[in-house]
Amino acid sequence: MSLIKILLHQLKRYKLLSGIFIFSIFVEVAYSVAAPLSLKYLVDEAFTPKDFQVFLLIMSILIGGGLFNIAAGQFGDYSLGKLSGGVIRQLRTDLFAHLQKQSLPFYQRYKVGDLVTRFSSDMSSIENAIRFTSPFFLKELLNIMLGLGMLFSIEWKLTLAVLAGSALMFVGPRLLQGRAEAANRNYKEAQERFSNTIDEMAKGHRTIKGLHQQQRFRERARGQILELFSFGLRLHVTNSLMERMPLTALLILNGIMMGLGGYFIFQDEMTIGGFMAFFTLFMSVGQAGSNLSFLIPNLIDSSTSFRRVGELLDHQPDIPEAAGAVELPASVSSVRMDQVTFGYTEESDQLRNVSLHIPAGSYVAFVGPSGSGKSTALQLLSRFYDPGQGTVTINGHDLRTVSEASLRKLATLVTQETFLFNATVRDNLLLDNLDGGEEAMIEAAKQAKIHDVITRWPSGYETWIHQEGGTLSGGERQRIALARALLRKPKLLLLDEVTSALDPATEADINELIQQIRQEMTIISVTHRLASVVHADRIYVFHEGRIAESGTHEELVQHSGLYHSLWEKQHGFHLSSDGLHATVEVQRLAKLPFFDGIDRRLLQNIAGLFSTELCQEGEDVVREGEEANKFYIIVRGKFEVRKQFPGEGEKQVAVLQDGDHFGEIALLKNIPRTATVRALAPSVLIAVRRESFDRLTAEYPQILQALEQTLKKRL
Numbered sequence: 001m002s003l004i005k006i007l008l009h010q011l012k013r014y015k016l017l018s019g020i021f022i023f024s025i026f027v028e029v030a031y032s033v034a035a036p037l038s039l040k041y042l043v044d045e046a047f048t049p050k051d052f053q054v055f056l057l058i059m060s061i062l063i064g065g066g067l068f069n070i071a072a073g074q075f076g077d078y079s080l081g082k083l084s085g086g087v088i089r090q091l092r093t094d095l096f097a098h099l100q101k102q103s104l105p106f107y108q109r110y111k112v113g114d115l116v117t118r119f120s121s122d123m124s125s126i127e128n129a130i131r132f133t134s135p136f137f138l139k140e141l142l143n144i145m146l147g148l149g150m151l152f153s154i155e156w157k158l159t160l161a162v163l164a165g166s167a168l169m170f171v172g173p174r175l176l177q178g179r180a181e182a183a184n185r186n187y188k189e190a191q192e193r194f195s196n197t198i199d200e201m202a203k204g205h206r207t208i209k210g211l212h213q214q215q216r217f218r219e220r221a222r223g224q225i226l227e228l229f230s231f232g233l234r235l236h237v238t239n240s241l242m243e244r245m246p247l248t249a250l251l252i253l254n255g256i257m258m259g260l261g262g263y264f265i266f267q268d269e270m271t272i273g274g275f276m277a278f279f280t281l282f283m284s285v286g287q288a289g290s291n292l293s294f295l296i297p298n299l300i301d302s303s304t305s306f307r308r309v310g311e312l313l314d315h316q317p318d319i320p321e322a323a324g325a326v327e328l329p330a331s332v333s334s335v336r337m338d339q340v341t342f343g344y345t346e347e348s349d350q351l352r353n354v355s356l357h358i359p360a361g362s363y364v365a366f367v368g369p370s371g372s373g374k375s376t377a378l379q380l381l382s383r384f385y386d387p388g389q390g391t392v393t394i395n396g397h398d399l400r401t402v403s404e405a406s407l408r409k410l411a412t413l414v415t416q417e418t419f420l421f422n423a424t425v426r427d428n429l430l431l432d433n434l435d436g437g438e439e440a441m442i443e444a445a446k447q448a449k450i451h452d453v454i455t456r457w458p459s460g461y462e463t464w465i466h467q468e469g470g471t472l473s474g475g476e477r478q479r480i481a482l483a484r485a486l487l488r489k490p491k492l493l494l495l496d497e498v499t500s501a502l503d504p505a506t507e508a509d510i511n512e513l514i515q516q517i518r519q520e521m522t523i524i525s526v527t528h529r530l531a532s533v534v535h536a537d538r539i540y541v542f543h544e545g546r547i548a549e550s551g552t553h554e555e556l557v558q559h560s561g562l563y564h565s566l567w568e569k570q571h572g573f574h575l576s577s578d579g580l581h582a583t584v585e586v587q588r589l590a591k592l593p594f595f596d597g598i599d600r601r602l603l604q605n606i607a608g609l610f611s612t613e614l615c616q617e618g619e620d621v622v623r624e625g626e627e628a629n630k631f632y633i634i635v636r637g638k639f640e641v642r643k644q645f646p647g648e649g650e651k652q653v654a655v656l657q658d659g660d661h662f663g664e665i666a667l668l669k670n671i672p673r674t675a676t677v678r679a680l681a682p683s684v685l686i687a688v689r690r691e692s693f694d695r696l697t698a699e700y701p702q703i704l705q706a707l708e709q710t711l712k713k714r715l
């Protein structure tokens with residue numbers, strides 16, 4: 001186990017300190033055993049014969065030994081402090097570095113609360129074991145061994161008798177050990193579950209409030225707190241019982257010793273001094289035994305923590321760096337995927353036989369329906385995962401063989417889920433490049449269209465970012481992340497839906513920026529918004545994990561394939577630059593199957609009925625079971641369709657994006673919604689109410705007839 005290896009390796013590093021500590025323990029234990037033994041000589045050789053010389057001699061030895069013991073104790077404490085502190089420091093550093101080497105699957109397996117608990121309470125428990133419990137355990141064990149030796153030398157029969165009785169001290173704790181371990185494990189797991197709830201509540205507080213889920217979270221927390229209470233109580237009772245049992249056994253042993261010891265004195269088999277020394281020494285050995293049993297729950301607690309931290313250390317990185325990894329050069333000559341097949345799990349593949357070649361300096365787009373594998377391909381190009389089959393290469397080097405540092409220097413990925421550090425804007429932009437020029441930083445912020453926003457904040461670039469960027473708007477976060485990436489001057493820029501949280505004007509600015517920087521770097525952009533990639537050198541259209549088509553925008557619209565139909569779907573909407581007002585063209589309405597056959601002039605009237613609706617991430621536009629009275633078309637954004645399944649709860653059944661529509665049946669009749677539609681990103685829709693539609697159809701009944709006929713055919 002890696003943890004034990006690390007600890008042993010550490011102890012080897014601190015040989016001198018370990019030696020001093022062990023020596024000090026020997027001195028301390030020898031003195032604590034010798035001090036009671038001196039009673040025998042004081043009583044039998046000094047007090048009874050009233051020999052002052054012997055008394056002085058014994059006292060001098062005791063005082064001299066005591067002073068030496070104090071000095072040795074001081075050295076021992078210092079060396080233990082330094083030794084244990086050093087071991088813990090190294091363990092924390094190694095664990096942190098080990099976690100950093102892990103890849104995405106690891107972070108999907110272990111939740112934040114789980115990792116935080118292992119780093120905080122488990123590490124504290126290990127620290128406790130290394131700093132206090134183990135040294136104390138060692139000392140008390142030595143105390144018992146030396147003490148027993150002395151007791152045998154004073155009166156072996158009495159020692160054997162009390163030793164037989166002392167088995168009582170260990171039987172009880174042994175019997176309870178299994179229960180104590182289970183109680184400890186249960187309590188730790190309950191702590192972990194509660195930490196995860198707090199983490200989820202803190203991170204998702206906005207969504208929780210938005211969806212009015214506070215009650216559900218309170219209920220969950222209440223249940224978990226109750227669980228902590230009952231597991232905590234069981235743990236407390238078991239541990240107390242384990243601690244109390246040896247003390248009770250000690251009382252019984254005292255009785256045995258006094259009775260038998262008295263008998264030996266009356267039989268002249270033992271002196272009074274010998275009995276006093278035996279009694280005192282036995283009390284000290286008994287106390288050491290009792291201390292040992294007090295330490296057992298602590299050791300059990302720390303053994304669970306040792307196992308949990310060891311489990312993390314034993315987890316080998318899923319995406320390891322090859323021995324003698326190749327350093328990628330500072331420029332890109334080509335990027336390739338050859339026959340790549342990849343699945344997040346063994347059950348299914350999300351990419352199947354994907355091959356593509358991206359020449360240096362080109363601007364390439366990955367488009368396609370939601371879930372078709374675009375982002376997955378980008379993750380493989382960034383080597384967040386390795387392909388199951390096939391290879392991903394940059395400049396001819398399989399990414400499995402290149403050094404991570406050189407890959408990250410060359411390629412930068414900007415994703416939709418931006419994470420900003422709790423630091424100033426400046427630190428977020430510059431990162432480790434703290435001496436990086438002010439000019440370069442401002443230039444990057446200007447390129448990403450965020451400089452003006454930052455300078456409007458009272459503290460400008462010194463503004464502190466809180467809650468991992470949660471206090472900023474999605475667009476501001478995205479633009480800071482983009483500026484941060486540009487400042488690193490990558491030769492390969494990977495963009496995953498970077499404009500989806502931006503308003504149309506900023507999106508247009510970012511698209512313009514891409515046009516400017518495409519001369520300086522190779523760009524691969526994943527997007528579902530086709531209008532933003534019409535100028536790409538090559539567009540790869542993904543469908544169900546495969547590349548269905550590829551070519552330039554012009555080539556693909558000519559060819560009536562998937563791209564053509566996606567383009568047709570997204571085309572024909574107009575959105576004001578502030579993203580607040582949207583309209584639809586008559587030609588676009590005419591392409592909706594249920595408006596088929598309706599006169600263009602009437603469609604013009606229908607187009608005028610639509611009004612714009614904006615919604616935030618996490619907002620429900622329609623809810624399953626509620627009255628339906630509106631028909632919606634998505635102008636831009638992303639929604640999930642969720643349905644209740646008996647016994648299984650609510651599940652996602654589809655994802656809708658730009659150009660998709662839903663709820664058309666509401667134009668005809670009032671039936672409850674058959675699904676919930678929830679926004680996955682800030683979105684813009686246009687909607688028409690049945691009441692407005694009714695007024696129009698009263699004037700032009702032919703619209704209603706046409707609509708009824710088409711819907712009848714479709715239902």
Ligand SMILES: Nc1ncnc2c1ncn2[C@@H]1O[C@H](COP(=O)(O)OP(=O)(O)OP(=O)(O)O)[C@@H](O)[C@H]1O
Nearest residue numbers: 344345350368369370371372373374375376377528
């Ligand atoms: N970490 C993961 N673990 C398991 N499955 C995943 C994971 N990430 C994505 N998937 C699944 O892989 C498939 C492809 O997802 P991917 O994100 O690559 O699609 P996409 O084309 O980028 O879609 P979108 O436009 O909605 O982001 C989807 O079915 C998705 O649910």
